[in-house]
Amino acid sequence: MTDVLDAPKLSSPLGKPIKRTEDPRFITGQGRYLDDIKLQSMAHMAILRSPYAHANIRSIDTSAAKSMPGVVAVYVGADIPYNPMPMAWPAGGSAGLQNNISTPRTLATDSVKWTGEGVAAVVAETEAQAFDALEAIHVDWEPLPAVVDAEKAIADGAPQLHENAPNNKVFEWTVGDKAGTDAAVDGAEVVVRQRIVNQRLIPNPMEVRGNIGWYNPGTDEYTIWMSSQTPHIQRLLLAAFVMGIPEHKIRCISPDVGGAFGTKIFCYPDYAMVLFASKALGGRPVKWVEGRRESYGSTIHGRDHITHIEIAGKKDGEITGLRVKTLANLGGRLSTIGPGIPTTLYARVLSGCYKIPNVYAEVTGVYTNTTFVDAYRGAGRPEATYVIERAMDLFAAEIGMDRAEIRRRNFIQPDQFPYDNPSGLGTASGGAKIYIDSGNYEPAMDQALATVGYANLDAKKSEAKGRGKLLGLGLSTYLEVCGVAPSKWIGAVGEGWGAAMWESSNIKVHLTGKVVVTMGTQPQGQGHETTYAQVISHELGIPMEDVIVQHSDTQGTPFGYGSYGSRTSSVGMTAAVKAAGKIKDKARRYAAHMLEASPDDIEIDGAEYRVKGSPDRKKTFQEIAFALDLAFDAPEGMEPYLDETAYYDTPNCTWPFGTHIAVVEIDEETGVVELVRYVAVDDVGNKINPMIVDGQLHGGIAQGVGQALWEGAIYSDEGQLLTGSMLDYAMPKASGFPIFELGETVTPSPVNPLGVKGVGEAGTIASTAAVANAVVDALGGLGIRHLDMPYTSQKVWSAIQSAKGGQA
């Protein structure tokens, strides 16, 4: 890594590895996360959660709990008049498509659908008293048969979760040309078929979720502090959809957020619960913080697909068709955008970076008695990448072609952009479309192959074999779609997303020349306070230390849709660039007034506004701000003060791509898989801060590797979560990773002025498939052509043993 820099005083900080401005508070223990907040007279809430995966609630007796020490109140679902949680993104796009929707209520009323669904809440003076009182609540349960597996859930005779969802189907959604794909696949020279499982993951940001609700009886207004990626959206959803009150009656504040990875996008029942309780208690603030074990049932899970792949093509390696059927397990009820993930964000990018002419996918959303499933880092795109990258390897193995060569053979070529992929990105109704706008895939792959020494792979395998190790190398030439999204596309009729997706930024220039930038996006560890300041410092020609970046409070920031889908740099920061442009335009006009020149004759060089041809006639940005704030001499028609807001709706998504290569060694005796090298060449466009970009890649790669090697949520057939704590769920540790070797190509995005694409998810999208392909490559010599993740030593050892037995 390049040495990091302190913020430069004169030259632009854009594109430089500037040390993060938010770090001093975090390294000294002065961060303020949700649970660090104490309010006067604050009470504590604990939630009683279902011990059954599927049960009816006959009755709940809270009388004993109410008389427990310190207990202030006990609530059950019937006490709460709110609507169920909203469904913001049902599956959409197909004619006649029906979504059978059931979302959670603040507390369950009649039945529970997974272990962990909330059924009662205790508010007490202390957290310990609240937990003590939970034990005294008696629920008369009627346990029901449960089903946790999506294939079993749609089978005849399966327990039924919801009356409105026959066979437990949330939706049956299709995309692409069925007839064309059927013809291409059924008539192909070569077809390879494989069932693959993309296992359920528990996201596990290090800070669990929590909220503090406060109702102010004097103003009839609510404030909620929430560990959220989307405070503005939560205000909208809670007010308009859940509580039925005017939006301006709720203020949402996200303090420092300790990681999120998608989990903190959504509208959770506990938000409504703390607000209800605070109002019921006459305005006492009520805090709730989930425990880690509790979070496995109260915060969303990710992935959980079962997919049948059919990939078709010619013996020369040309891929001509891809037919995919996926069952997406969405849990016992639906999270806020659960159905949108395995449909639009998955199936519409199934063909990756390849020009496959015929693609058709059927996706069935399924209810099971499990925790709800929604967007987890990458959200649909890791699942799609896993499908297509495994499929390419399977096809290459079938025809005996080199895995790099088959990718090269099928890449969309640089002169083929803009490219409409056939799984439907360009076919949204309403005239809106998004298309793959740019890319150059071979140089990234060639660089990665050279770095890893691909030409010497056979020699390396032989050397490892001599040490009792099976060496495998896996490629993942991924394509990501991020920077969501053009509003008219995401909101197109039939697409289903019920909102726009623009972003906003406001810039105020104080009398002293200090600049305050506010935005509608919401950091969770990405360093937005640094990167926004880099951009605005560059745009206005002022030192970074003069730029303060504020966010996370619906009071004081312009409305924004929040941070997820790797959209902050490409959408949010473009809004900030636009706002800076408005500031400069007004400053230019005022400079012209001060210098008695025409605005057209003012040239801007950093913070200097000069008369063209008379370089001595100039004003600094600070002088202009000072004079315009005082407004003693503002010209007719010009408003005082430099204060501009901009909104930006991107014309297209952005398309990062790259090649990741994993090298693993498997101990043939024990089945232990070791990741020994990891090479990543990514093209995320221009970089605002390459240090932060590298960090995003490191963390993203580790999360994807975690899925391949260790992680997986496991339920018993009865619906008990067997991986129910960090003791049982395998979180990646430092000792599991080599140094990641990062390279880059830079193809600026053509859709935004910064040329940025986004990097928050790329590592995760790419790395799972790279490691999976490496493990299967290592086992290929034993005749193993596929193995489902995670590659625990037990699973790999068993596969080796059965393969050897089969050979004997």
Added chain:
Amino acid sequence: MGEHISMTVNGAVRELDVEPRRLLVQALREDLDLTGTHVGCDTSQCGACTVHVDGKAVKSCTMLAVQADGAIVTTIEGMAAPGDGGALHPLQTAFWEKHGLQCGFCTPGMIMTAADLLANNNDPTDDEIRHALAGNICRCTGYQNIVVAVKAAAVVMAEPRGSAAPASV
């Protein structure tokens, strides 16, 4: 109510009454308002609550507060030199300069564990660092820059005194 205990926390004697079941991390966070020590799990896996007790790194969720009676406790708030503008501990500086943190939630525990490692091994290898941090989970960084930061701090701390670096406990 509860038991009376006395601890020296970040150099100051602190007296408090705690329920016998109160964990050390709860006493630090809730009774002493030292919220830099975090709680990331409930099974002692994540290490976000790591502090030093009598000079050794301890997960403060694994100890009752009453067990710390009479102990010398250092938290992340006590790592920089005392006073306004006090010099950062070399590990704090290194985490900042090497981008060893993103969301920052695991960072205090990482720094406290790494300080214990460096007190016993002033020139650790990458492997030694990665194994020393086995009880500290980070979900953001992929650990790479944490390892880089600990190595960088080790170099600074191995230099002869004279820099402003305060001693680790």
